[in-house]
Amino acid sequence: MSDALKALLEKHGKRLRMLIEVHCSRDQGLDADDIEQEVRIKLWKALDSDKNLVAAASYIQKVVVTTVVDAVRRAQVRHAESIEDKDESGFDPSVSSPLRPEAQAGRGQWSDLLMRCIGELPERRRLPVQLALQGFTADEVARLTGSSVTAAQQLCYRGIEELKTRLRELGADAIED
Amino acid sequence: MNPLNLNALYRDATRGLPQDADRRLTVDELVSLGHGKSLGARHDAAIAGLASSSHQALAARLSMATADWSQALASDLADLRRPRLAARIGEWFKAATLPPVFAACAISLLAVAAWRVGQPAVGPIIAPTPQLAADDVLFSGEFDGSVAQHSDPDQLFGGDFDS
Numbered sequence: 001m002s003d004a005l006k007a008l009l010e011k012h013g014k015r016l017r018m019l020i021e022v023h024c025s026r027d028q029g030l031d032a033d034d035i036e037q038e039v040r041i042k043l044w045k046a047l048d049s050d051k052n053l054v055a056a057a058s059y060i061q062k063v064v065v066t067t068v069v070d071a072v073r074r075a076q077v078r079h080a081e082s083i084e085d086k087d088e089s090g091f092d093p094s095v096s097s098p099l100r101p102e103a104q105a106g107r108g109q110w111s112d113l114l115m116r117c118i119g120e121l122p123e124r125r126r127l128p129v130q131l132a133l134q135g136f137t138a139d140e141v142a143r144l145t146g147s148s149v150t151a152a153q154q155l156c157y158r159g160i161e162e163l164k165t166r167l168r169e170l171g172a173d174a175i176e177d
Numbered sequence: 178m179n180p181l182n183l184n185a186l187y188r189d190a191t192r193g194l195p196q197d198a199d200r201r202l203t204v205d206e207l208v209s210l211g212h213g214k215s216l217g218a219r220h221d222a223a224i225a226g227l228a229s230s231s232h233q234a235l236a237a238r239l240s241m242a243t244a245d246w247s248q249a250l251a252s253d254l255a256d257l258r259r260p261r262l263a264a265r266i267g268e269w270f271k272a273a274t275l276p277p278v279f280a281a282c283a284i285s286l287l288a289v290a291a292w293r294v295g296q297p298a299v300g301p302i303i304a305p306t307p308q309l310a311a312d313d314v315l316f317s318g319e320f321d322g323s324v325a326q327h328s329d330p331d332q333l334f335g336g337d338f339d340s
Contacts, residue, residue, distance in 0.1 A: 004257055012250045019242045028188070028235060047254070055254045058208055060247040065207045065240050072232040076193055110181055111190040118187075127228055133187035134227065134234035140241060143213050144224050163183065174180035 005047060009040045016064070023135070029075030030068075038067045110172065117166045121159055128152055129159035188231035195233070200226030202233055211240030 013036050020032035042063050047055060121129060131141045142152035164175050194201055199222045206216055206223055216223050227234045270276070 023238050057247040057251040061208050064243050068236050111186045130228035176180045176182045
């Protein structure tokens with residue numbers, strides 16, 4: 001039983017890792033391998049300790065979401081600590097940073113401008129655009145907001161185009177599609 | 178200047194959990210959204226919470242993405258845990274408390290078998306069935322009803338019978 005369970009969790013673990021990799025970018029500080037391994041261990045322990053446990057789909061999903069939320073919290077703490085370390089150490093040329101200080105400052109400035117532009121969007125476009133920027137597809141936006149997929153697509157597309165136009169007016173030379 | 182990636186900028190700006198507690202989602206709520214269910218009165222606040230927190234949005238997206246995966250794994254686990262036929266019969270045998278009944282039946286059968294072995298062998302008596310020869314047939318002809326229906330009694334013996 002244990003070997004069969006192990007093999008089954010390994011088989012499904014590969015697909016889970018793929019799903020996490022698709023949805024988690026590295027800049028969010030999450031590691032797909034770590035999350036997949038943690039989910040597998042949690043399920044293994046629960047199923048091995050309680051032979052009568054009925055692992056319903058919602059239970060499994062809850063394990064996944066709990067693991068992701070925990071991983072996100074840990075990533076948030078690491079991010080906050082790294083900012084504190086940078087502030088305390090000041091400028092250290094030996095420490096390589098993905099962005100130069102001026103670039104980092106520029107990124108922060110554009111981030112503020114983006115938030116301001118989103119705030120200026122018409123209300124009906126604002127929420128779909130925010131959800132689209134968070135990575136939800138038009139289909140998911142429609143499901144969350146209770147609108148049709150076509151309406152969600154149009155609201156997201158027009159809203160993002162409006163944001164790009166506004167940001168170009170504010171000096172953004174190039175914006176990724 | 179690098180081209181601006183609006184998604185990355187926005188996710189960076191909305192890192193962490195929302196300040197407003199009403200916009201924070203529980204794990205159960207994230208799972209419900211993953212199944213496409215409405216959160217009722219909390220729904221609007223919850224969706225605003227997804228829009229304003231990249232971490233919550235990530236958890237919700239993964240919840241949606243893993244809905245089918247969870248279903249498939251749950252189904253395979255159920256198959257794995259379903260007992261085989263022999264095990265099920267064994268379980269039923271124990272649960273039905275049949276061993277004493279079967280033991281009593283077995284003892285009774287043994288007793289009957291022992292009694293039968295002790296009896297002298299008596300074969301069944303088969304009565305011989307007489308075989309009829311072809312010329313022993315009593316009535317081979319067809320019964321003629323016209324004789325029985327004859328109204329005149331003297332006609333039966335040619336009219337010579339004198340009572």
